[in-house]
Amino acid sequence: MTTTTDLVSYEDALASYDPVMGLEVHVELGTKTKMFCGCSTELGAEPNSQTCPTCLGMPGALPVVNAIGIESAIKIGLALNCEIAEWCRFARKNYFYPDMPKNFQTSQYDEPIAFDGYLDVQLEDGETFRVQIERAHMEEDTGKSLHVGGATGRIHGASHSLLDYNRAGIPLIEIVTKPIEGAGARAPEVARAYVRELRELIKALGVSEARMEQGQMRCDVNLSLRPHGREKFGTRSETKNVNSLRSVERAARFEIQRHAAVLNGGGTIIQETRHFHEDTGSTTSGRVKEEAEDYRYFPEPDLVPIAPSRAWVEEIRSGLPELPLARRNRLLAEWGISAADMQSILNAGALDLILASIDAGADAASARKWWMGELARSANESGVPLDGLAITPEQVARVTELVSKGDLNDKLARQVIEGVLAGEGTPDEVVEKRGLKVVSDEGALTTAVEEAIAGNPGIADKIRGGKVAAAGALVGAVMKATRGQADAARVKELILEKLGVSEG
Amino acid sequence: MPGITREEVAHLARLARLELKPEELEHFAGQLDDIIGAVARVSEVADQDVPPTSHPLPLTNVMRADEVRPSLTPEQALSGAPAQEQQRFKVPQILGED
Numbered sequence: 031m032t033t034t035t036d037l038v039s040y041e042d043a044l045a046s047y048d049p050v051m052g053l054e055v056h057v058e059l060g061t062k063t064k065m066f067c068g069c070s071t072e073l074g075a076e077p078n079s080q081t082c083p084t085c086l087g088m089p090g091a092l093p094v095v096n097a098i099g100i101e102s103a104i105k106i107g108l109a110l111n112c113e114i115a116e117w118c119r120f121a122r123k124n125y126f127y128p129d130m131p132k133n134f135q136t137s138q139y140d141e142p143i144a145f146d147g148y149l150d151v152q153l154e155d156g157e158t159f160r161v162q163i164e165r166a167h168m169e170e171d172t173g174k175s176l177h178v179g180g181a182t183g184r185i186h187g188a189s190h191s192l193l194d195y196n197r198a199g200i201p202l203i204e205i206v207t208k209p210i211e212g213a214g215a216r217a218p219e220v221a222r223a224y225v226r227e228l229r230e231l232i233k234a235l236g237v238s239e240a241r242m243e244q245g246q247m248r249c250d251v252n253l254s255l256r257p258h259g260r261e262k263f264g265t266r267s268e269t270k271n272v273n274s275l276r277s278v279e280r281a282a283r284f285e286i287q288r289h290a291a292v293l294n295g296g297g298t299i300i301q302e303t304r305h306f307h308e309d310t311g312s313t314t315s316g317r318v319k320e321e322a323e324d325y326r327y328f329p330e331p332d333l334v335p336i337a338p339s340r341a342w343v344e345e346i347r348s349g350l351p352e353l354p355l356a357r358r359n360r361l362l363a364e365w366g367i368s369a370a371d372m373q374s375i376l377n378a379g380a381l382d383l384i385l386a387s388i389d390a391g392a393d394a395a396s397a398r399k400w401w402m403g404e405l406a407r408s409a410n411e412s413g414v415p416l417d418g419l420a421i422t423p424e425q426v427a428r429v430t431e432l433v434s435k436g437d438l439n440d441k442l443a444r445q446v447i448e449g450v451l452a453g454e455g456t457p458d459e460v461v462e463k464r465g466l467k468v469v470s471d472e473g474a475l476t477t478a479v480e481e482a483i484a485g486n487p488g489i490a491d492k493i494r495g496g497k498v499a500a501a502g503a504l505v506g507a508v509m510k511a512t513r514g515q516a517d518a519a520r521v522k523e524l525i526l527e528k529l530g531v532s533e534g
Numbered sequence: 535m536p537g538i539t540r541e542e543v544a545h546l547a548r549l550a551r552l553e554l555k556p557e558e559l560e561h562f563a564g565q566l567d568d569i570i571g572a573v574a575r576v577s578e579v580a581d582q583d584v585p586p587t588s589h590p591l592p593l594t595n596v597m598r599a600d601e602v603r604p605s606l607t608p609e610q611a612l613s614g615a616p617a618q619e620q621q622r623f624k625v626p627q628i629l630g631e632d
Contacts, residue, residue, distance in 0.1 A: 061600050068603025077621045078608040086611060097597035119588060126551050128625045176622065192622035195611070324549055329588030337594040 035312060036291040040215075040283060043255070043290030049217040050263050051210040051282060052252035053161075055228055057203045058171060058245070059102050060238045064199035065170045066093030066136060066333075073244070077194040085199035087132030092332055095120075099201040100143070101346060102237040103168050104338060106203055107144025108347050109231050110163045115143050117337045120168070120330040128193055129172035137204075139327040142167035143336065149231070150355055151223040153216065156369030161224050162208035173198040203237075209263065217253075218282035225249050225278050226376075230354040248273045251306075253285040255293060264289070265299040269313050272306045280311045288313070365394050378406050379416045386423030387430070396430040397423075404447055421450045428457045441514050442466045468517045475508070475516060479524045482507040493529050501525050537567035 064071060067084035083091035107114050121139035147163035174197050179189030205228065213220040229247055232240040240247040254266035267289070269281045284306075289299055303316035352360070358381070362372050375381050380401045387397035401416065405426070409416045429446055432438040438446060438461070449460030461467065482504045483490045492500040501522055508521045526532060543563045547554045554562065605611075608621050617624035 063600050063602050068598070068601060069605045070602045076608065078611045078623070080605050081611045082603075082605050086606075094596060094598045096600050098600035100597060117594070124549070126549075128623070131623075176620075178619075188627055190619075190627055191625050192619055193625060194622050326546075326549065331588055334589055334591065334593040334596045 035288055035314075036295070037284075037287040038290045038294060040287055043286050044215045046257065047255035047264075047286075047290055047293065048211075048214065048258050048260075049282075049286050050254050050256065050266075051207075051213070051217055051221060052266070053207045053210070053221060053224060053278075054250040054252070055205045055225060055247060056171075056250075057106070057205065057228075057232055057238050057240060057247050059099060059201040059203060060236075060246075061096055061098045061102070061201055063096055065096050065099050065168070065201035066199055069196075069199065071200050075196055078196065080196040081198070085131075086195060087130070093136065093330075095333060095336070096201060099168060100336060100338070102201070102235075103143045103166065103203050104343060104346050105235050105237055105350065106205070106232065107147065107166050108343070109235055109350060109353055110144065110147040110149055110166060110205070112144035112147030112163060112166060114338055114343050115141060115145070115336075116340075117141075117335055118143050119335045120333045121327045122330050123169075124326045125324075127172075128191065129175055130198060131173070131193075131195060135169060135172065136330055136333070137169035137327075138167035143338075149224065149227055151220065151227040152355065152358075152369075152373070153219055153223055154373060156373065159213065159216075159220050159223070161210055161220070164206045164208045166203055166205045169202050169204055171197050171200040171202050217286065218279040221249075221251060221282045222275050222279040226275050227354065229275075234351055234354050234357075236351070242273045242275070245273060249278050251278060251281050251285065253282055253289065254299070255286065255289045264293070265301050267299060267302060267304050267313075269304045269306050270316065274308075277306055277308060277311075281306045281313060284312055365398070367398075375402060378402060378409075380406065383416060383423050383426075387426045390424040390427035392427040392430040393434070396433065397426065400426050400430065400443075400447070404444055408447075408451055419451060420453060421447065425450055425457050432457065432461070436517055437461075437468055438466065439468055439514075439517055442468065466515065468515055475512075475521065475524060478508045478511045478516070479504075479521065479528055481511065483525070483528060490529060493525070493531055496531070498526070498531060537570045538563060 059065075061071060063069060064085055067082050069080045069082050069085055072080070084093050104114055118138065118141035120136050121141075122134040123137045123139070124134045126133055142165040144166040145164065147166075149161050149163060150158050151161055152158055173193050173195040176192040176194070177188035178192060207224070210217070210220060210224075225247075229240045229242070232238050232247065238246055242248065249272045251269040251272055252266045253269070254264040256262065256264045267285055269285060272278050272281045285304075292299055300315075304313040305316050306313050358372055358376075361381075362369065375384065375398070378401075380398075384394075384397045384401050387401065388394055405419060405421065406416060409419050412419075426447075429438070429443050429450075432446070433440065433443050445464065445466055446457050446460045449455070449464060450457055454460045454463060486504060486507065489500050489503050493504070504525050505518055505521050508525075509516055509518060540559055540563045543559055543566060544554070547559070547562075612618045612621070612623065615623045
């Protein structure tokens with residue numbers, strides 16, 4: 031960056047202005063084929079190997095809409111508490127840019143398939159914020175450009191561009207919020223929480239993996255400021271293609287600070303698109319926004335209208351899975367944990383892993399304990415996401431099973447997990463190879479207990495005298511003698527038994 | 535009812551990336567005005583009870599199953615490209631952004 035942007039502090043910005051946001055999220059559907067033709071959507075194919083006359087925009091080629099694309103759009107609409115249109119059409123959005131070989135994008139204009147909904151999102155402190163949904167409509171993705179001759183693939187300074195149309199035509203659902211007002215200083219947090227909740231929702235519906243790092247879900251952040259007490263919105267900027275949760279929050283925060291600086295200086299905000307820069311957390315000017323009329327939308331003559339029957343809509347509604355917020359609230363109650371605990375589980379990306387371990391036979395408390403304790407720590411230290419660790423939910427379930435059967439104690443279980451993470455094999459293989467078994471041979475344990483008592487007569491006397499708490503020292507001695515492989519609870523029982531004391 | 539002005543035609547030409555000479559603008563503005571005038575007569579006939587139509591066939595919900603069909607080969611896809619590089623369509627420098 032050669033120019034620096036004037037910013038005012040976040041606190042000062044909020045003291046003078048009230049932020050209003052509009053979020054537009056694009057989700058790439060996980061259909062097998064494109065929206066309007068039978069070309070595969072598989073990632074990683076060689077350039078231009080997944081195209082046909084339709085998605086290349088050849089004269090005379092006719093599009094036919096993907097039924098799963100429509101169904102997915104309805105699912106998303108219903109999950110967002112939207113009305114589903116009884117009749118709607120596709121429209122051509124005309125523009126000249128080589129990322130669409132047709133010179134238009136097939137989209138929806140004034141007849142979206144879903145409209146007027148809401149999504150409740152939870153903030154860090156457990157507070158719920160309702161985000162109103164304006165619409166969710168269907169459209170198609172564009173091709174990928176490679177800019178040659180400039181610095182690191184940027185358009186600036188490029189001599190020419192190379193186009194791969196494999197992505198052109200992949201189904202997209204664009205979800206647009208109504209203006210989000212009243213969030214105040216929490217606006218950036220609301221933006222992040224909204225995108226996260228939407229991502230969880232999309233994943234739960236099974237319509238897309240919604241991986242933001244792969245561009246399957248991306249967010250445009252519209253933001254404007256108005257002086258406190260004014261009804262009318264200020265001029266907005268639109269920060270395009272923000273593709274991580276953290277970036278959504280940072281982009282909103284940066285724009286609040288930038289707008290405030292411009293307005294404080296007596297300037298006016300230009301309505302324009304802006305680019306977000308991951309490295310600096312800042313935005314820079316893109317192009318000045320074209321007026322909506324300039325796209326010359328008109329109904330797509332090559333596609334017939336979509337009129338989802340109410341019976342079909344109700345059938346889809348009845349088949350919807352339990353939605354993430356409802357599921358989290360249910361689990362919260364079932365597990366007896368606090369909203370803050372649930373928030374940490376979410377932040378750690380542990381919920382699905384914990385549930386998968388429970389499905390594989392672990393009890394809820396143990397599954398939570400391992401994923402949020404040992405494993406979260408390990409993921410943190412090695413800088414990988416929790417689901418990137420070299421251990422499966424099933425393996426974690428097996429470890430908890432070995433603990434509950436008394437074959438392992440917690441200390442040994444930690445070693446087993448360490449072994450699995452180090453690539454030493456399955457939990458059972460690690461147990462075998464490292465010889466990690468709780469000593470349950472009563473004879474060997476009894477000997478170790480007797481030795482511990484004999485070696486610590488002073489402590490033994492205290493225990494005999496009723497200081498049961500002192501038994502801990504003897505348990506420690508036995509654990510040491512058995513290299514941690516004894517069942518501590520059983521050791522304590524044996525010690526008390528030998529000394530003729532009962533607990534409590 | 536007003537038709538289309540010369541300025542509007544110039545605007546459309548710019549959006550369509552067409553370079554039109556002043557006499558061409560004049561020429562097309564006249565032609566387009568006639569066309570729009572002819573189309574406008576249809577709305578005189580169509581009353582409130584006639585729904586706007588974007589398609590001549592009275593069909594809805596024509597969909598296809600989500601099944602992969604063969605694509606063109608990259609060679610076929612690129613066969614009509616004026617220029618190509620790295621198995622991609624090569625286009626001139628894109629201006630006006632970034």
